[in-house]
Amino acid sequence: MPGFGLASPTERVYHRPMSHLDDLFAFLRIPSVSVLPEHAADVEHCADFLVAKLSSLGFEARRELTDIHPIVIAHSPKLEGKPTVLIYGHYDVMPVDPLNMWESDPFTPTVRDGRVYARGASDDKGEIMAMIRGAQRVIEEDGALPLNVTFLLEGEEERGSESLFAFIRRPEIVQELACDIIVVSDTGMAAPDVPSFSYGLKGLCCFELEISAPAMDLHSGIFGGAVANPITTLCEMIASTHDADNRITVEGFYDGVSGIEDWERESWKRVPGMSDAELAELTGVPQLRTETGYSGAECVYARPTFELNGISGGYEGEGSKTVIPTKAVAKMSCRLVPGQNPDRILDLVEAHFRKVCPPSVRMKFTRQHGGEPYLSDPHSDYGKAAQVALESTFGNPPVLVREGGSIPIVAEISKRLGRDALFLGLDLPDARIHSPNENMRLDIFEKGISMAATMLRLMSEVRR
Structure with a gap:
């Protein structure tokens, strides 16, 4: 080397x-x-x-x-x-x-x-x-x-x-x-x-969502179907944050978000490598999944996002282990645009998760760093x-x-x-x-x- x-x-x-x-x-x-x-x-x-x-x-x-x-x-x-x-x-x-x-x-x-x-x-x-x-x-x-x-x-x-x-x-x-x-x-x-x-x-706010249920890992045959699975519940809660148009469903999330100027749209069309086809090729995805009504460039430059950055829970080693895990954790972040405030967005996101969290699990929401x-x-x-x-x-x-x-x-x-x-x-x-x-x-x-x-x-x- x-x-x-x-x-x-x-x-x-x-x-x-x-x-x-x-x-x-x-x-x-x-x-x-x-x-x-x-x-x-x-x-x-x-x-x-x-x-x-x-x-x-x-x-x-x-x-x-x-x-x-x-x-x-x-x-x-x-x-x-x-x-x-x-x-x-x-x-x-x-x-x-x-x-x-x-x-x-x-x-x-x-x-x-x-x-x-x-x-x-x-x-x-x-x-x-x-x-x-x-x-x-x-x-x-x-x-x-x-x-x-x-x-x-x-x-x-x-x-x-x-x-x-x-x-x-x-x-x-x-x-x-x-x-x-x-x-x-x-x-x-x-x-x-x-x-x-x-x-x-873009602004930024980072946060972590932890869902826990049983006090310890449980046998999935003895207790399966009777006890909530934290991983399943966590995935359901995360899935509730977007609709079929890839819009964020957190109430109030888009309040204050400004539109895109016509001159900006025209300028961004000329950016090399930022057409939808080029972005798909660059990232290696079969096709883009943008917010309905917006190009990939417009989403990258001027639309807020809600991203799942990492998820953990249960058995992650080789082979299988048939357990209901005691907890599951997701690390998430939002990229923000002018008109949004990271503290307010964190309030709205936490409120959304508390609203959709079922009584069969416990929820912990941890706020991390961010910026305007x-x-x-x-x-x-x-x-x-x-x-x-x-x-x-x-x-x-x-x-x-x-x-x-x-x-x-x-x-x-x-x-x-x-x-x-x-x-x-x-x-x-x-x-x-x-x-x-x-x-x-x-x-x-x-x-x-x-x-x-x-x-x-x-x-x-x-x-x-």
Whole structure:
């Protein structure tokens, strides 16, 4: 298995100035897995790496310690009267399981066919480093940045941003992070030559439903038919959340949900890979199952969802074991759109389950993390500058989309600072984020650097 610097005959050596890749590969080697306690020191090391890198560019950089993982803040030298761009990203990564599905070590950056494979290559280390190197390019070519740049980089996004939520609510931090526009570098692009300009994120709420009945596992012959089966009951309750049109039946769930604008529908029809047929091929399903009346793209970008993420209960080993299990558990989540509030949705979902739960079982509903949906103005002056930067770099105008995913902290940052957020991502649909063999195309990484440099130059010309 070739590692960094060793190319097999099937691998293509990528000829680019290695200073760009040196930074990226050093970043990727750090196993900054935020959800695993055994990697706490690695997460701190990653924060130190960023502080050192940004300090070397003349930024005033520091790490803010929290009860969990550090937050990195870096400010460029102050330019009075010039706009301030706040760039947000995260340096923590997801666990690598299942490790046996990786074709190379997840923390040994490995180049194959013009892509670097490593955990965090796209989500989000590759995107962060493209932004940092973009700022560095402007400094090296122009002598200095033409505007004020602040980096806000956290180490807990993959576990819910708990520390940053508390941090951003402190008045002195709100004052320190004052800016004119927020740029989020943690999203995707439609195709290698078709950039995406994202102006919205879905919200999120996660929860767990536990159904229990007998005090212990029971013999299914002696007690079968007389005692409720928690797995059966749980499945019936979950099935009650959708109707035949794939609409969510939770009372009040769609209250406040805004419609889709005509210009959005037309824009989304032009997104490569997002037709119903292409989505089915990409995901490997026989055909899509959308909410009646909506395309797959419209469901992904602008319709709320209710998903079953995992279910457990009873005997799960080899062979059979004829028992009625004592309990069954389902992990679920809802992706939310503007007009919905995660706390209210959790109230409605819990009320629905309590309503349909039969008296023959016990129910436990556990609320977990979540975040607000977010929508910004794609037609602002800063939005236009970002779109020009994307088009000049990639050679095609960007498609305007909303993200189907969630970055819960972004809505909070935007609300606290009173500024819009724009989303400029480099993740391709086949980047395999959160999965084995996560990767980033190196030509896209290079273009990301160019795009970031152009964006900073253009945004410096926006009137405040």
